[in-house]
Amino acid sequence: MNFNVEKKENNIVTFKAEIEEDKFERAIDRAYLKIRNKFNVAGFRKGKAPKKIIELNYGESIFYEEALNILLPEAYEEAVKELELEPVDQPQVDIEQLEKGKPVILKLDVTVKPEVKLGDYKSIEIEKAKYNVTEEDVKKEIENMQDMNSRLIDADDKEAENGDILTINFEGYMDGEKFEGGTAENQNLELGSKKFIPGFEEQLIGKKVGEKVDVNVKFPDDYFEEKLRSKDALFKVEIKEIKIKEKPKLDDEFAKDVSEFDTLDELKSSIKEKLEKEAKDKEKVENETKAIEKLMEISEVEIPEVMIDRQIDDEVSEFDYRLKMQGLSLDKYFEFANTSLEKLKEQFKERSGNKVKSDLVLGELAKQENIQATEEEIDKEIEKIAAEYNPKDTEKFKEDVKKGDLEWIKSGIIKDKAIELLIKNVKFV
Incomplete structure (x- = not known):
């Protein structure tokens, strides 16, 4: 097959695919074998009429559409690989030539992943988030436990x-x-x-x-x-x-009743340790968010609308899933909140646009720094997922995951490593 790029603009690549006539003939033969049972021809049992006889009765082009359905996925996959495209949507296809004995000529428009002009991530400065755990925080936590056990x-x-x-x-x-x-x-x-x-x-x-x-x-x-x-x-x-x-009295007996600790001091120490971990996690998330937002601010990228629309659909699906976990359907939510799917999508639009842009700039950072996911890292992530979702039979779960597409695991690892590299280069003030 021959492919010729005509133009690239606004993240849309237009190219022509020329499919040789012999490949088209073989596709017609495959189409005949696939759909011959659909035709009734006098003198022949259903599905037994020769291809030529069916063409005489129904027209020479009767198998063209099915032949194209067979050829197009193969041609498109080959074009994407040869032209090194990263499609983000299904292609629009126009048939420019479709005649017996001639090459098939198709014109395709496909939206591709946009180019990112990455800002200088080594010059980013942000104010560092810092959360300190005080005795008052521990006291409030204890009081909440006391309140719950009243x-x-x-x-x-x-x-x-x-x-x-x-x-x-x-x-x-x-x-x-x-x-x-x-x-x-x-x-x-x-x-x-x-x-x-x-x-x-x-x-x-x-x-x-x-x-x-x-x-x-x-x-x-x-x-x-x-x-x-x-x-x-x-x-x-x-x-x-x-x-x-x-409220129960705050003493060692209270600690024994509400926890695995024998004394109130031990319970307080445990609570402080938990709060400090939560504070560190909160600091990490906030610092990463600030750094990514700054990188997005200094980077340039023109995002295709289709990428935002798909992210919005993902957000809606996730929202629908959370509702179902609470025993509520999306339609019931719309009725209860006096809203609609269109309004919900509009609410998700800005967040979805930011999510797509952050993924693109982090992806470009990973590309420029040649960040990869190692086999060891992939196995470790699968192990972690298996322990979380199927702790009773992690081995079977891991086997099932490895049989599928691991791209989502790889991309998650690469994104985390890109964020880690970004944070290492950030100057905190």
């Missing part, structure tokens, strides 16, 4: 205050009419948790069991349900129960 006891005739757990019934009114979704019974509410509309919880402080309270609020401007945004509402609230938290 007992709820009836408050009798006590006035409600922050930290109390109320059981309430309420009905919501807007312009004197009940509105949909504004009514509930036996709803639990911890005062001070700020889980209700701003101003709602504060109006229940000082109230007692059995009291009925008119709570006046205004829905936030950014409330998730669009039709309620910025609206004034009245909630008629009845307090059914008030419970207070009886």
Whole structure:
């Protein structure tokens, strides 16, 4: 096959593929064998009519389309390899010549990975993220554990205050009419948790069991349900129960009850160690993010829209998966949040564009520095994935992974090594 590039512009390569007539003839023979059962020819059992007879009855070009379907993937794969293209979308194909006894001439337009003009990553300066773990942080963590292990006891005739757990019934009114979704019974509410509309919880402080309270609020401007945004509402609230938290005493017995440690000091040390690790991880992620953003800022690349669209589709699929893990479908989410697929995609657009650009600039960095994924690194990553996803039978899982395409594992390793190299060259100020 012969390939001739005509032009390259806006990340689209236009080239012609010329397929020799003998290859086209062989493809026609393959097409005949593949689809001959579809034709009924008088005097022959179905699928037994010779190729020439079928062509006489249905026209000489009857097998051309199927022959092209056979040839095109082979021709395209060969062209991509020979012309050293990196396609990011399916090609658009025009047939320029398709005649018996002549070469087949096809014109193809394909969007390719854009060229990246990489900025000087060795001159990047960023402010280093630093998070220190204090005794106050450890104290808050202990208090959270204490709170989670509290007992709820009836408050009798006590006035409600922050930290109390109320059981309430309420009905919501807007312009004197009940509105949909504004009514509930036996709803639990911890005062001070700020889980209700701003101003709602504060109006229940000082109230007692059995009291009925008119709570006046205004829905936030950014409330998730669009039709309620910025609206004034009245909630008629009845307090059914008030419970207070009886927290356990902070001592060695508490440590034994809530952890594997024998003393409170050991528990505190463990918590501090955990928080310090989380702080280091947070610093690492933030520093890497800043460095990548700076590299993107000083690099130049024209991103094809199709790459952003595909990343948006990936984001939507991931979002859909997370919803399903919570027992919610995408359609139900759209109904609940009063939104649509188009609006969701629009929300993901900027993030998707940044994700594509970061991958491109890091890929160019890896290319310029000849960063590769070694067999040892690939095996180690597969081992890690197997332990995470199938710890009971890691060997079988590893075998299954190795049978598939390992490109996603290789690209992940290369990207991590590119980020590592970038961070090594960053000047922290």
